[in-house]
Amino acid sequence: MNLTLKIWRQKNQSDKGGFKEYKVSDISKDMSFLEMLDVLNEQLSDKGEDPVHFDHDCREGICGMCSLHINGKPHGPLQTTTCQLHMRSFNDGETITIEPWRATAFPVMKDLVVDRSSFDRIIQAGGYVSVNTGGVPDANEIPIPKRIADEAFDAATCIGCGACVAACKNASAMLFTSAKISQLAMLPQGQVERKERAEKMIAQMDAEGFGACTNTGACSAECPKGISLTNIARMNREYFSAVVSSENV
Amino acid sequence: MILDSKIPDGPLAEKWTKHKFNVKLVNPANKRKYEVIVVGTGLAGASAAASLAELGYNVKAFCFQDSPRRAHSIAAQGGINAAKNYQNDGDSVYRLFYDTIKGGDYRAREANVYRLAEVSVNIIDQCVAQGVPFAREYGGLLANRSFGGAQVSRTFYARGQTGQQLLLGAYSALSRQVANGKVKLYPRTELMDVVTVDGKARGIITRNLITGAVESHSAHAVLLCTGGYGNVFFLSTNAMGSNVTAAWRAHKKGALMANPCYTQIHPTCIPVSGDHQSKLTLMSESLRNDGRVWVPATVEIAEKLRKGQISPNDIKEEDRDYYLERKYPSFGNLVPRDVASRNAKYVCDEGRGVNETGEAVFLDFRDAIRRDGEDTIRAKYGNLFDMYQQITGDNPYQLPMMIYPAVHYTMGGLWVDYNLMTNIPGLYALGEANFSDHGANRLGASALMQGLADGYFVIPYTIGDYLAQSGYDKIESDHPEFKKSEKEVKDRIAKLLSIKGEKTVDHFHKRLGKIMWDYCGMARTAEGLTKAKAMIKELKKEFWTNVKVLGDNEELNQSLEKAHRVADFIELGELMVDDALHRNESCGGHFREEYQTPEGEALRDDENFAYVAAWKYSGEGQEEELVKEPLIFENVKLTQRSYK
Numbered sequence: 035m036n037l038t039l040k041i042w043r044q045k046n047q048s049d050k051g052g053f054k055e056y057k058v059s060d061i062s063k064d065m066s067f068l069e070m071l072d073v074l075n076e077q078l079s080d081k082g083e084d085p086v087h088f089d090h091d092c093r094e095g096i097c098g099m100c101s102l103h104i105n106g107k108p109h110g111p112l113q114t115t116t117c118q119l120h121m122r123s124f125n126d127g128e129t130i131t132i133e134p135w136r137a138t139a140f141p142v143m144k145d146l147v148v149d150r151s152s153f154d155r156i157i158q159a160g161g162y163v164s165v166n167t168g169g170v171p172d173a174n175e176i177p178i179p180k181r182i183a184d185e186a187f188d189a190a191t192c193i194g195c196g197a198c199v200a201a202c203k204n205a206s207a208m209l210f211t212s213a214k215i216s217q218l219a220m221l222p223q224g225q226v227e228r229k230e231r232a233e234k235m236i237a238q239m240d241a242e243g244f245g246a247c248t249n250t251g252a253c254s255a256e257c258p259k260g261i262s263l264t265n266i267a268r269m270n271r272e273y274f275s276a277v278v279s280s281e282n283v
Numbered sequence: 284m285i286l287d288s289k290i291p292d293g294p295l296a297e298k299w300t301k302h303k304f305n306v307k308l309v310n311p312a313n314k315r316k317y318e319v320i321v322v323g324t325g326l327a328g329a330s331a332a333a334s335l336a337e338l339g340y341n342v343k344a345f346c347f348q349d350s351p352r353r354a355h356s357i358a359a360q361g362g363i364n365a366a367k368n369y370q371n372d373g374d375s376v377y378r379l380f381y382d383t384i385k386g387g388d389y390r391a392r393e394a395n396v397y398r399l400a401e402v403s404v405n406i407i408d409q410c411v412a413q414g415v416p417f418a419r420e421y422g423g424l425l426a427n428r429s430f431g432g433a434q435v436s437r438t439f440y441a442r443g444q445t446g447q448q449l450l451l452g453a454y455s456a457l458s459r460q461v462a463n464g465k466v467k468l469y470p471r472t473e474l475m476d477v478v479t480v481d482g483k484a485r486g487i488i489t490r491n492l493i494t495g496a497v498e499s500h501s502a503h504a505v506l507l508c509t510g511g512y513g514n515v516f517f518l519s520t521n522a523m524g525s526n527v528t529a530a531w532r533a534h535k536k537g538a539l540m541a542n543p544c545y546t547q548i549h550p551t552c553i554p555v556s557g558d559h560q561s562k563l564t565l566m567s568e569s570l571r572n573d574g575r576v577w578v579p580a581t582v583e584i585a586e587k588l589r590k591g592q593i594s595p596n597d598i599k600e601e602d603r604d605y606y607l608e609r610k611y612p613s614f615g616n617l618v619p620r621d622v623a624s625r626n627a628k629y630v631c632d633e634g635r636g637v638n639e640t641g642e643a644v645f646l647d648f649r650d651a652i653r654r655d656g657e658d659t660i661r662a663k664y665g666n667l668f669d670m671y672q673q674i675t676g677d678n679p680y681q682l683p684m685m686i687y688p689a690v691h692y693t694m695g696g697l698w699v700d701y702n703l704m705t706n707i708p709g710l711y712a713l714g715e716a717n718f719s720d721h722g723a724n725r726l727g728a729s730a731l732m733q734g735l736a737d738g739y740f741v742i743p744y745t746i747g748d749y750l751a752q753s754g755y756d757k758i759e760s761d762h763p764e765f766k767k768s769e770k771e772v773k774d775r776i777a778k779l780l781s782i783k784g785e786k787t788v789d790h791f792h793k794r795l796g797k798i799m800w801d802y803c804g805m806a807r808t809a810e811g812l813t814k815a816k817a818m819i820k821e822l823k824k825e826f827w828t829n830v831k832v833l834g835d836n837e838e839l840n841q842s843l844e845k846a847h848r849v850a851d852f853i854e855l856g857e858l859m860v861d862d863a864l865h866r867n868e869s870c871g872g873h874f875r876e877e878y879q880t881p882e883g884e885a886l887r888d889d890e891n892f893a894y895v896a897a898w899k900y901s902g903e904g905q906e907e908e909l910v911k912e913p914l915i916f917e918n919v920k921l922t923q924r925s926y927k
Contacts (some may be wrong), residue, residue, distance in 0.1 A: 046838060064556045067676075072561055072789075077489040079787045079842065084834055087841055091522040091601060093562045095670065097353040104565055118673050143493055151470065158462040162455035163414045167334040167739045168405070170412035174369060177423030187416040187441060190448060194352055198646050223414045 035061040036057035038129040041086055044142050055121040063122040070121055088146040093117040098193030102146055108197035108256045115258045135196050139206035139243045150196050152242040159238035160231040161214040163223045182220055189217040191259045198253035204245030209253040211239045212269035213261050221270050236273055286912045290394040295918050299398040303744050307751035313337030316755040318502040320487055322529050323352030326453055328508030330738025331438035333456035336465035338743055343500055345469045347524055351455045355522040359446025360567035362430055362438035363731040365403040370427050374435040375897040376400045377922025380735040386619050387722020388871035389921045395719045402740040403732050407439055409739055413452040417441050430728045438728045443567050443667045448729055461527040475772040477536045480764045484710035487767045495836040497772050499760035503750055511693035511715040515852045517796020519690035520565040522805040526848040527855050530697050530716055538705040539897035541698035541718035547725055547872045548805050549691030550623035551672055563689040564674055566667055568727050568767035571616045578644050580604045582634040595683050606630055614926040623722045624688035628805050635781050638685050649685035694721040702745035713737035723871025759830050776836050779846045784829030788845045791826045799856055803863050808876045812864040819857045856917045858898055868892045889921050
């Protein structure tokens with residue numbers, strides 16, 4: 035395959051940035067999208083040009099480090115991570131537009147690399163059960179119905195890539211935040227801090243500058259792990275029930 | 284030089300309990316006077332950082348990724364072992380210990396492995412308390428499965444994403460301590476050097492990957508939880524960023540590197556599809572519970588298959604060779620990883636490989652789907668089947684999967700004593716970064732167990748023993764030793780940027796990987812290793828004269844990051860070859876063709892090689908010095924491993 039790539043180049047956070055066009059040829063359909071970018075980068079390096087910077091690590095679709103807005107969609111045309119997207123999803127001669135995630139809370143560091151530490155701070159605000167190492171009960175002393183465990187798992191499978199934010203017209207982080215709140219709200223281990231958690235994580239989410247949710251559902255539609263919109267509904271319930279009975283806020 | 288493993292006296296089952304009593308304690312009020320650096324935020328690093336912060340120590344945690352949650356522990360699929368015996372099927376701490384020692388081909392320390400089995404039960408309790416959603420039975424209790432090489436069901440799992448769930452659990456504990464102000468996080472920061480003052484580890488030099496700033500961080504102890512070095516092979520199941528730099532920098536500062544040649548080649552990975560390949564993807568070996576491994580019985584049929592003249596489903600039952608079931612009737616498809624990998628290589632070397640390159644075997648679910656139905660198989664392995672289809676374009680519900688071995692884990696690593704301390708006082712290595720528990724071969728679902736055992740349940744006890752005795756005098760990061768190391772790091776960066784050669788960093792990495800795979804991979808010979816050593820020396824020279832690293836230091840510069848890592852991989856590669864060449868026996872993941880039984884199994888030489896080979900750096904261009912730590916077996920009898 036021969037392709038034209040329209041890629042966002044930005045030297046650093048303060049640079050204005052802009053699109054630049056590149057051509058790549060002899061791209062195999064079996065290559066992953068990132069391997070195609072590797073080919074481009076080898077080509078650029080050979081010519082002495084600065085390679086395109088992008089985040090990636092595991093290349094197995096689980097670490098959540100890869101991102102990229104491809105032809106207007108986070109992680110490209112399929113509901114998977116960019117590293118699991120293969121070139122068989124594209125056609126010979128196509129022009130592919132590649133941009134970084136766009137959100138105030140995800141500033142661009144260079145080219146396609148963004149800063150997602152705002153997600154870490156949301157988790158730090160309460161995305162945990164406050165247990166220290168040691169002194170916990172035997173694992174089987176906390177029986178959990180399989181259905182609940184499975185549902186909690188579905189929420190816990192979020193990889194924190196930020197596609198939900200990138201897909202949302204409001205750059206809202208509701209799907210990400212609600213996935214963690216849901217997981218712990220459903221499990222018995224999460225009950226003690228349930229209300230406080232919802233309040234604190236949502237407060238942090240707002241403080242980071244993420245937008246509000248208008249129930250469009252783009253986040254869930256684009257989520258590579260298929261995190262369900264019902265988590266947002268659950269988070270809203272959690273939040274309302276927390277604030278009406280709050281002793282903290 | 285004599286290595287003291289500091290293994291406590293007494294009966295095996297009492298060593299850890301006694302040791303915990305004998306170690307010195309740090310007064311709770313004094314803990315806040317100590318600073319501990321933790322490098323790496325995978326299972327070992329995140330669990331250690333969180334646990335130490337909970338105790339009251341001040342922790343600085345570093346990772347090169349944008350968030351601690353990205354560490355490659357996240358990609359572990361299959362599960363985590365624990366001797367809970369919830370299934371009433373005969374498991375016990377002793378059995379887990381025995382299986383691990385035997386699985387490691389008798390090249391691990393008894394005392395360490397026993398402790399690992401002992402604390403394994405606490406790990407599951409801890410993770411459940413954190414809200415890790417393990418798989419459950421309908422009655423609400425935890426589910427288990429049998430996993431690679433075990434005849435009991437002791438593996439706890441969370442679909443095919445166990446590593447993810449465990450890491451997110453440890454990351455949540457870490458995040459809580461960040462919020463408490465007890466851990467300061469340094470993401471996108473890479474270790475460039477370890478600093479020692481008066482022979483003790485007192486800090487590290489880092490490079491901020493966004494700004495390029497080279498910085499000094501001082502502490503009372505340094506924990507390297509930096510994972511394995513499988514990427515020395517270029518293609519592996521490791522993440523793209525996984526590297527040996529932290530361990531290698533420590534090695535060059537005097538820390539011994541133990542058993543570097545013990546590499547685990549995982550039997551069930553998606554085969555290489557072409558030269559563009561950047562990494563290999565593992566298919567969890569839990570698939571071997573239901574999938575049957577086979578190749579055509581004859582080369583002729585395999586050829587037809589490779590040319591696309593027939594489909595695998597056309598091949599009749601009598602023309603299929605289920606070679607693992609045939610050769611190992613009692614373990615069948617569940618033989619340990621090294622045995623499964625080597626046998627795949629054999630059948631492919633015979634010309635019976637099943638894909639275009641001839642380097643693949645089938646993993647077939649036809650019979651399992653007939654027996655249990657497609658829905659049951661989907662419930663167990665759905666995400667793995669989807670991943671396979673996404674990468675290969677084939678539907679594994681209809682066609683057998685194709686798999687081939689790939690580099691997955693490195694049992695070797697920094698030498699540590701029973702306290703997980705390297706031979707440099709105050710410098711610790713945890714998780715895959717150390718060498719200690721898996722011997723020459725790691726069993727499935729044991730990596731997660733070891734990472735969390737080290738971080739949650741070993742280091743919180745053992746570090747206190749050192750800190751209590753070393754005092755809490757602070758060393759400022761402008762101490763001359765830090766300034767000296769900073770300068771060395773800056774000089775190295777300047778050197779890499781100034782070469783301005785013709786070949787990219789990846790070019791060198793690929794060449795190194797090929798040398799390592801061809802000569803220091805699944806099967807090794809003295810002749811091949813000798814050749815490899817010369818080739819690596821040549822490659823190193825060429826790298827330092829002809830590598831092209833673009834851009835500047837003072838920016839986000841991924842080619843510079845990679846250049847540092849590849850430079851260290853090249854040096855490590857040479858040591859791995861030395862280690863493989865000196866070990867004139869076959870054991871676990873180290874298979875020397877000269878040393879095999881008439882049936883083609885690994886032939887150990889317990890009389891001459893029942894020791895840990897620890898290597899001491901002797902200076903630029905010098906041969907490393909071999910230091911031996913004898914392995915003493917008081918409880919298990921060394922036997923030829925047999926899975927027949």
